[in-house]
Amino acid sequence: MTHKLADLGPNAALIGIAGSRAQLATPCLVLDQQALARNIKTAADFCRDHRIALRPHGKSHKCGTIAALQIEAGAAGLCVATVGEAEAMARAGIRDLLITSTFTQPNKFLRAASLAAQGCRLFVVADDPDMVDQLDKAAAQAGVVIEVLVDVDLGRRRNGVVSAAQAVAVADRIAASGNLRFGGMQAYASHISHVPSYAERLRASRACADVIMDVRSALIAAGHNVQRVSGGSTGTLFMDPGLGCYTELQCGSYVFSDVEYGSLDLDEMNSSPFAAALFVKVSVIGRNVEGRVTCDGGNKHFSAKETLPAFRILPAEGAIYRPDSDEHGIIELPNGAPQPALGASFEMIVPHCDPTVNLYDHFHVVDGDKLIDIWPIEARGAF
Amino acid sequence: MTHKLADLGPNAALIGIAGSRAQLATPCLVLDQQALARNIKTAADFCRDHRIALRPHGKSHKCGTIAALQIEAGAAGLCVATVGEAEAMARAGIRDLLITSTFTQPNKFLRAASLAAQGCRLFVVADDPDMVDQLDKAAAQAGVVIEVLVDVDLGRRRNGVVSAAQAVAVADRIAASGNLRFGGMQAYASHISHVPSYAERLRASRACADVIMDVRSALIAAGHNVQRVSGGSTGTLFMDPGLGCYTELQCGSYVFSDVEYGSLDLDEMNSSPFAAALFVKVSVIGRNVEGRVTCDGGNKHFSAKETLPAFRILPAEGAIYRPDSDEHGIIELPNGAPQPALGASFEMIVPHCDPTVNLYDHFHVVDGDKLIDIWPIEARGAF
Numbered sequence: 001m002t003h004k005l006a007d008l009g010p011n012a013a014l015i016g017i018a019g020s021r022a023q024l025a026t027p028c029l030v031l032d033q034q035a036l037a038r039n040i041k042t043a044a045d046f047c048r049d050h051r052i053a054l055r056p057h058g059k060s061h062k063c064g065t066i067a068a069l070q071i072e073a074g075a076a077g078l079c080v081a082t083v084g085e086a087e088a089m090a091r092a093g094i095r096d097l098l099i100t101s102t103f104t105q106p107n108k109f110l111r112a113a114s115l116a117a118q119g120c121r122l123f124v125v126a127d128d129p130d131m132v133d134q135l136d137k138a139a140a141q142a143g144v145v146i147e148v149l150v151d152v153d154l155g156r157r158r159n160g161v162v163s164a165a166q167a168v169a170v171a172d173r174i175a176a177s178g179n180l181r182f183g184g185m186q187a188y189a190s191h192i193s194h195v196p197s198y199a200e201r202l203r204a205s206r207a208c209a210d211v212i213m214d215v216r217s218a219l220i221a222a223g224h225n226v227q228r229v230s231g232g233s234t235g236t237l238f239m240d241p242g243l244g245c246y247t248e249l250q251c252g253s254y255v256f257s258d259v260e261y262g263s264l265d266l267d268e269m270n271s272s273p274f275a276a277a278l279f280v281k282v283s284v285i286g287r288n289v290e291g292r293v294t295c296d297g298g299n300k301h302f303s304a305k306e307t308l309p310a311f312r313i314l315p316a317e318g319a320i321y322r323p324d325s326d327e328h329g330i331i332e333l334p335n336g337a338p339q340p341a342l343g344a345s346f347e348m349i350v351p352h353c354d355p356t357v358n359l360y361d362h363f364h365v366v367d368g369d370k371l372i373d374i375w376p377i378e379a380r381g382a383f
Numbered sequence: 384m385t386h387k388l389a390d391l392g393p394n395a396a397l398i399g400i401a402g403s404r405a406q407l408a409t410p411c412l413v414l415d416q417q418a419l420a421r422n423i424k425t426a427a428d429f430c431r432d433h434r435i436a437l438r439p440h441g442k443s444h445k446c447g448t449i450a451a452l453q454i455e456a457g458a459a460g461l462c463v464a465t466v467g468e469a470e471a472m473a474r475a476g477i478r479d480l481l482i483t484s485t486f487t488q489p490n491k492f493l494r495a496a497s498l499a500a501q502g503c504r505l506f507v508v509a510d511d512p513d514m515v516d517q518l519d520k521a522a523a524q525a526g527v528v529i530e531v532l533v534d535v536d537l538g539r540r541r542n543g544v545v546s547a548a549q550a551v552a553v554a555d556r557i558a559a560s561g562n563l564r565f566g567g568m569q570a571y572a573s574h575i576s577h578v579p580s581y582a583e584r585l586r587a588s589r590a591c592a593d594v595i596m597d598v599r600s601a602l603i604a605a606g607h608n609v610q611r612v613s614g615g616s617t618g619t620l621f622m623d624p625g626l627g628c629y630t631e632l633q634c635g636s637y638v639f640s641d642v643e644y645g646s647l648d649l650d651e652m653n654s655s656p657f658a659a660a661l662f663v664k665v666s667v668i669g670r671n672v673e674g675r676v677t678c679d680g681g682n683k684h685f686s687a688k689e690t691l692p693a694f695r696i697l698p699a700e701g702a703i704y705r706p707d708s709d710e711h712g713i714i715e716l717p718n719g720a721p722q723p724a725l726g727a728s729f730e731m732i733v734p735h736c737d738p739t740v741n742l743y744d745h746f747h748v749v750d751g752d753k754l755i756d757i758w759p760i761e762a763r764g765a766f
Contacts, residue, residue: 010467010490010766025490027766059710081710082679084393101710102668103679104726107393107408127671130725158677158711159669166671190708285485286542288510288549294541296465296486296766300741305688325573326442326738327464327484328541342513343487355709358683359741361764381744383393383410383679 008374009362020371022345024364026283027297029356030347031363033372035277036066036255042273043237043254044073050241055079055098055230057252060354062379063363064092066255077121079230079250083108084382090120092378098123098230100186100250102131102151102159109138116144123228125151125186127161129173132180139179147183148174149230152215154189154208164218171224184228185219187212188250193235198265205236209243216245234274238267258353259310279312279347280356281364282321282329287339295321295329295346302329302348303355309348315340321348391757392745403754405728407747409666410680412739413730414746416755418660419449419638425656426620426637427456433624438462438481438613440635443737445762446746447475449638460504462613462633466491467765473503475761481506481613483569483633485514485534485542492521499527506611508534508569510544512556515563522562530566531557532613535598537572537591547601554607567611568602570595571633576618581648588619592626599628617657621650641736642693662695662730663739664747665704665712670722678704678712678729685712685731686738692731698723704731 011028014020024030047054056070059081067078067089077096080086086097097120099112116122116139126132126148139146150170153160161167167185174182189208195201216226232240232249234257240246253261256278267273280301286294302309302323309321318334331346333339340346350356358380365373394411397403407413430437439453442464450461450472460479463469469480480503482495499505499522509515509531522529533553536543544550550568557565572591578584599609615623615632617640623629636644639661650656663684669677685692685706692704701717714729716722723729733739741763748756 010494023488023490025488025766101679104666104668105406105408105728107406111393127669128725134726153671157672157675158707158713160671162671283487285487286510288536288543288545289540292540296484299686300738303682324541330541342511343517345488355683358709359764381742383408 007376011364011371012374014371015373017370019369021366021369024281024371026281026345027301028281029360029363030279030281031365031375032277033365033367035275037069039255039257039274039277040069040073043251044070044075046238047241047249048074052241052246053248055248055250056255057100057250058085058089058379060252060357061255062088062357062377063375064089064094064378065375067092067094070255076248079252080379082383083111085379086115086120086122087111088379088382090115090118095119096121100125100188102127104131104134106134106138109134110141113138113142113144113146116146117142123147123149123183125149126170126174127151127159129170132170132173132177136177136179145179145181147181149183149186149228150174150219152185152187152212154187154211156189156191158190160187164215167215168218168222171219171222175224182224184226184247185212185216185230187229187231188233189231189236190233193233194260194264195235196264198268201236202239205239205243209245212245234261235264235266238273253353256350256353259307259349259351262349276312276349278350278353278357280309280350281345281347283345284331284340284342287342291333291335293331293333293339295331296327297348298323298325298328300326301359302350303352303359307351309351312347312349315346321346390759394747394754395757397754398756400753402752404749404752407664407754409664409728410684411664412743412746413662413664414748414758415660416748416750418658420452422638422640422657422660423452423456426634427453427458429621430624430632431457435624435629436631438631438633439638440483440633441468441472441762443635443740444638445471445740445760446758447472447477447761448758450475450477453638459631462635463762465766466494468762469498469503469505470494471762471765473498473501478502479504483508483571485510487514487517489517492517493524496521496525496527496529499529500525506530506532506566508532509553509557510534510542512553515553515556515560519560519562528562528564530564532566532569532611533602535568535570535595537570537594539572539574541573547598550598551601551605554602554605558607565607567609567630568595568599568613570612570614571616572614572619573616576616577643577647578618579647581651584619585622588622588626592628595628617644618647618649621656636736639733639736642690642732642734645732659695659732661733661736661740663692663733664728664730666728667714667723667725670725674716674718676714676716676722678714679710680731681706681708681711683709684742685733686735686742690734692734695730695732698729704729
């Protein structure tokens, strides 16, 4: 995978040089290629073994190169959050895309239809009959047929239909349209993906599955063919196939893992099936206060303020890294620990991978101690 | 100001079209050109009237076009936070730059020296003798002389020397170097810019001024010529000239204002000298839950979680907008208020402008109801 050097930022000249991982200009995103490959294979193998499709969520990485690796490992296609992300993924060669958020502006309907007209296999979601009408009009204008899933709320009260009757009304409207095809359901339980206890997460997942099966029955009773039920997250990946309600899983964060998912018991065995693959690298830029040093990564370089970044390799037992202001972070040292040197650098496991990736333009891909490539985050900020 | 259409995102085709402000694809940044021009003029006039230099901080806007407007209005030069931002500003034609954060990596020293070699008038800051030595080496390698300010801590305990003796040690090292010139002091009181009470903010500013004058006296007593003292923020702009310790002010947020600065009494008259010029525009994408609607802007589109965005025009008295998840926000409506229509859009005053701007690639510049230009945020993410 090669890209134009000029677009790859101030670390481009380090690609392929021995020991270059240690020399990266900071703050930057570092991606461990081997951990990434293992994570992609683990999820793909698990889904293949359980005969459920995997449609990884591209909002986690926003990167065409990673999407291509997921497809190569067996993914059925990709999920994206926005029309702009779908456009970026299509430009990168990913041609089977589900846009998981609803959208409402004329410009967005036309752009989605235009992607379908360019040959993308495009799925969108809807939770409102008016949205269906507008999408139908745009599809007619572009001369395409778009497959639509009814988006079902599982209790988050954010998006989706909130009753089986509403689901049927939306499905009826899709079926009655001239240029849309009813494709099934999306049911994404965002609010339970981080429930700390495995048993409670399973209980909550089963309650969601009951809702899904009720809505599915109502849709079938109304004469609709529910071919596809798309949902699930990294937090429930290992329990979702057993629920018997999903045909495909939308997990995203598993490619990188992060502090929040790394602390969860994902498989009821606490076996940490996914390794931390993504790091923010920072450097020490100040040492004038005892018991701490100042680094060049702050709120602008980490997201998720409630969760602290974790060290890949601790400078001292008990050291804590805390984003302190927009541009600065503080490493607080335990009593008596020597200060790291000026210029010393540290890789921090990201607190929450999705919004952190969204802050950067590039992944610095490393294998051992070497920078082996730089991958653009093409869909960053695409709306 | 024109740019290549292809680089300007999905709203490029709307430039110059009547009523286009209402049609912008969301979520996007909207910049009111008239409010921006007034804010730039207000700060420039105030500093000119008080015979103090204004060196606006580019980390707030990261945009060469806005930097050029500030210079045109009389700014002495620009501040930037990183070497990468300095490079982006230099490419945009801004040639007088102060990098306000220390940096420590060999790559960064060489890049800074290279900017000076390209003809930029470059100021950097240092708070450590070792940093001075490394910068000197890079300047020698590039065959340039770089002006260095001693960075002074005013109580934040994040960056800067923490004593007058340390300040003298750093200044001595600069003076003894072969390729650096001692230029004075940087003293930025980040921790007091948002103190709610004007009287308390003034008291805190005076205490900082005492520290500055003590360090300045020690530097002069040691034989150093303190030509420049750079510091100050939007929160203290109207009191800083009266302190008698600064030669130039580093205010940044005044160009846009934001919810946090908008709520401060800046000039002891509560006269709101700076108007809200910057908005995140969002659209309604869901209406299935009574008493609220869901919009397409979330944590990925706003920063500063402690402060809520404010409506430019309220949909109903008492309505609140709250980022709810990475991609979604909720408008909570007062009892009995009708739901805004699907697709209705709202402009939200940003909670904290600097890190919010950092999430976007473009400003959508509007005059009244028309999109008149799109300005790239060239230094976004530059490290």
